[in-house]
Amino acid sequence: MIAAARLVLIALTRFLVGGHGRWVGSEPTFEQRIYFANHGSHLDTIVLWAALPDALRARTSPVAARDYWGKGRLRRFVALDILDCVLVERQAPAGSDPLAPLRAALADGRSLILFPEGTRGEGSSIMPFKSGLYNLANTHPGVQLIPVFLDNLARAFPKGAYVPAPISCAARFGAPLRLRQGEERQAFLERAREAVAALGRPGEV
């Protein structure tokens, strides 16, 4: 039942927006990874998930906001049962570690899909990254950080729209990024943001 629902979701994604993966700077391998991408629409999570080869998809969990994906039976079914999401609180209560569910998934050996902007942009530029990516890079130096650019998604399903329009989208996977010795939080986050942005400028990569 879940497997069939997954196939339907992938088929629907391919039919409407394509969403094929283009590996321009890295290869699809079994290494443990955090894929981090720009965020322009509610489809982003599904498209990046669908862009991964089957074997990698099975061991990768998207990180999703509890306040959106945790609400309503259908959304919960898609997020938890189909996509195997890790839900996080965007507004974590003081004193708690909002990254705890992510660390638990990493400890399980799973790869993650992360949108470090924290919220959807309007598509023309990428907003500053939140600190989560830096914190995870710091505590999990063995996990590869792969920048991903999601192309066209803000056009296919802009904020406020009810249905996605059929416009071909793609996920471009770039070269792994490493936290440098003693690199400052802001410098790293800006470098990570630039790595995603560079993948969105054709001709450069």
Add this chain to the structure above:
Amino acid sequence: MDDWRIIVLLAGVIGILLAGSLASFVLSRRAHGEAMQTTVQNLNSRVKAWWVMVAIFAAAFLLGPVVTLVLFALTSFYCLREMITLTPTRPADHRAVATAFYLFIPLQYWLIFDAWQTVFAIAIPVYAFLLLPVLTVLAGETDHFLERTAKLQWGLMLTVYCISHAPALLILRIPGHEGENFLWLFFLIAVVQLSDVLQYVFGKLAGRHKVAPRVSPAKTWEGLIGGGLSAALVGAGLFWITPFSPLQAGGMALAIVLAGFCGGLVLSAIKRSLGAKDWGTMIEGHGGALDRMDSVTFAAPIFFHLTNYFFAV
């Protein structure tokens, strides 16, 4: 399948494709040099894609008009998707774009299914033409309004309205030729595609003078005249699957060839103005769906109208 003509056509097409597969196999063993190998590889994947397309066409015929309509609707869908993907639409265009896809594609093909010819002829040129800019204007963004509206209109006209005229041949009624409509559709597609292939072959063999070097470097006068006339001759030879006399069939084929040529040229110019080489990557060796359908977009409405005007009741 009770019509002997279908069997003859199918055998003919399979024969041609077998010859193509054989030729590309022989060539691939003899090909030397990089340029030659690329050409042969290209030929190889083209022949393979042809097999698939012919199989789809045969299935459409066997399974009846509804399947044919669904297949053409899907073709329109993919062509419009390719066009809109390359067109820089904005979030403010979303409602108009979604309406073009989800309302006008099903509507146009349903009108063919319903054989409602008068509305079929005006649904997009009148109603979509007027409705889409209204949806866009409601989003309130006036920046490049005319450009954005025009691009969507062009996309919808070419990929849905024009292409839908091919399966619309199924609803024409020509006295004395009832139940033969699918053969006319075959006639149209066969002449268009043969003309494309023959123009390519004549162009490769004898092409010197380019028709429009900046738009489409592969199109030459030698290719157009040699390939176009041969395709028209083949069309005349196919008169027995049409309601036309041999001379009329040749004339119709010539109209299809010329319209198809213009379609290829215009679509190529649009593609270049959008900064792309191929419309997409859907069919291996053929680029996108619209790269295969570019000639059909112009040939189908012209052939439909000529047949309707001079022969149908």
